[in-house]
Amino acid sequence: MKGSWRKLASMVLAMLMLTLLALPSVGLAAEKIEIRLMTPWTAGSAAYDQIEALLASWVEKHPNVTIVHDALPTADVRTKLTVEMAAGNPPDVSWSPLSYAREFIKDNKIIDWSGVFKDPRYPEFKQWFSETSLNFATTLDGKIMLAPQEGSIDGLYYNKDLFAQYGWKVPTTFDELLALVPQTKAQGIATLVTGGKDGRFAWMASALLARAAGLKNFTALTLGDNKTSWDDPAFGFVTMMTKFKELVDAGAFPNGVLGMSATEADQLFARGESAMYYEGAWKPGNFNTAGGPEFLAKLGRVDFPVMTDCPDGDANVRVGGNITGFFVAAGLSEEKQDLCIQLARDICSPEFNTPIMEKGGFVYAGKTDYDASKVSSVMNELIQAYRTAPAYIPSMDTIAPPAVDLAIKRTAMPGLITGEYDVNAAVAEVQKAAVDYVNAQ
């Protein structure tokens, strides 16, 4: 009897000790949460210091949270996102272009932001972003794929000094652009440059298609019911490629444009060896790196020239809009998902983005007041262009299925430059990619 009492007492004591040992992990200390964030803001970019400061303050405010920041060049973010999503190990919060988010939301791999936008705990999103700014970020069934952050806008950048020196007219129509080519070439200066080696034709593809075929046809080809009508002249893609071929044949691009990275193209432009450069609103930051503030001060921005002979073309639409943003991975615990939404909210806030915009990093997608005196003249022109655009058309790499985008910027347009394709062959390559993509769905 004495022995069994002793046995019972030892068991109770052991259970008590176990309970005490387990207590700290149950309730005394909060659970540690790790958030993995992926952005294209690498060291040296205008946004890098800002995001690092935000993350440091975040960790201070949330002692139980650690944040791992994967900062990679844009192309690497795209590849890593694909691989990690396919492997079922995506980052918790990440920058993403719309075309990628569209693939991810089909599988419910990322959260639908429409619920967050309606959630009274997060009233800020509705205050910061207008409904129209969410147009392309919303799927046909009403899901919002990304929290908006960067507002993209295109620019046909031109070197004001060169234009003044040689008395050239800044082109407002496509015919004027073609007429400018022999004038710049006579001075040994290229008319237009871009990073051909990096396949930087996605923005020009959208601008040309907008001017040749208009927003309605563009949307029908990329998002609507006519995804396999790229070779149908009624949708304007054939006209767009014909116009691009006219530019190539006129000699608008410098010799070797396809072997030139975006950085090399920036250098060429900064040295005054090219009169114009066409791409998005992040370029002033690159131009500043290539030529310094003095060069930046020489730059002006205009819309991509209008095609007067294309009745379907849209003269006012600008390439851009909210075509990139941040997603939160689906399937997280409720607590972690809330923290990720809060982190994405802070990254998309005016407080975070306005200083970057003032440094010339990019245009912020939301409503904010900024100090125009801190910003270069060309950046002010971009911000105004973004805010006054009557309509946007996304760049091809953010809206078209990846296979179609690649066929346009890596095959069809380079093929016209090398002379390996005529317009029909170039269009056929795109059509084939589109048919393959649709058949695979």
Place this chain on the structure above:
Amino acid sequence: MRITKSNRGVILLFLVPGFALYLYLVLYPIVQSAVLSLYRWDTLASKRFIGFGNYVSVFNSSLFWKSMTNSIIFMLATTLLQVVIGFFLGYLVYLQLKGYRFYKTMLFIPTVLPSVAVGFIWNYIYSPSMGLLKPLMTALGLKASYIPPLSDPTLALLAIIIAQTWNSCGIQVILFNSGFMNMPGEVIESATLDGASGFGMIRHMIIPLSWDIIKMVIILQLIGALRAFDLVYVMTGGGPNHATELLPMHLFVNAFENFNLGYGNVVAMVIFVLAMLITIFMRKLMERDSLY
């Protein structure tokens, strides 16, 4: 150790860990890749069995055949250049001429550079915007003949072949040199006393005596060239207009940029089968253990 009935079990037991690792790390991915090549991904998460549908797509793709042609040209050209240059430089080092240690080190330096660095160096040399080739040709009065190599579809692959040869030749020099060092000294000495010298010595003595190393270098180089990716990725990304797209680059673009993982797995299987065929073919072709 003799294999007997009693120790057979122990021997098999010792083989199990290595075999298990081989199964898991080598055979399983190959089988998995073959299985995945029979699926089509409707989305990233859902796939469906389509039999040989991906194979039909791949073999009907003009871009696949273009990358296959590029791969074969790249494989043959880099092998030929590296074996010939590596052999002669390795022989010069073997002769231990004055300062040979310095040259040996110099020849090996490009090999220790990472491919990404090599890509940047040669990009810089070829660049039409800030490179070395253009000013050099201008200084030589050949400005009008300058064509940016990486932007011209007829020159781009050649430009990468040159960069690849520069990068990898050092390792062939060392391999050949170590092969030459193992040749029996008395045989070479007798040949020298019998009057063999120059190309006669190389043709009748050095090549037959180092046949094993030549065979190994050729096979390694051919298979290495078939898998080449990093230099192409850095220098051209496969462009202009797919002119430098080798099979691994074609795989990468389709699997990871196009979201077409089934297609990518078919290309992986093609590379695997080609590597096997090359190995078998080369071994058959060079079956003789020695030419001597």
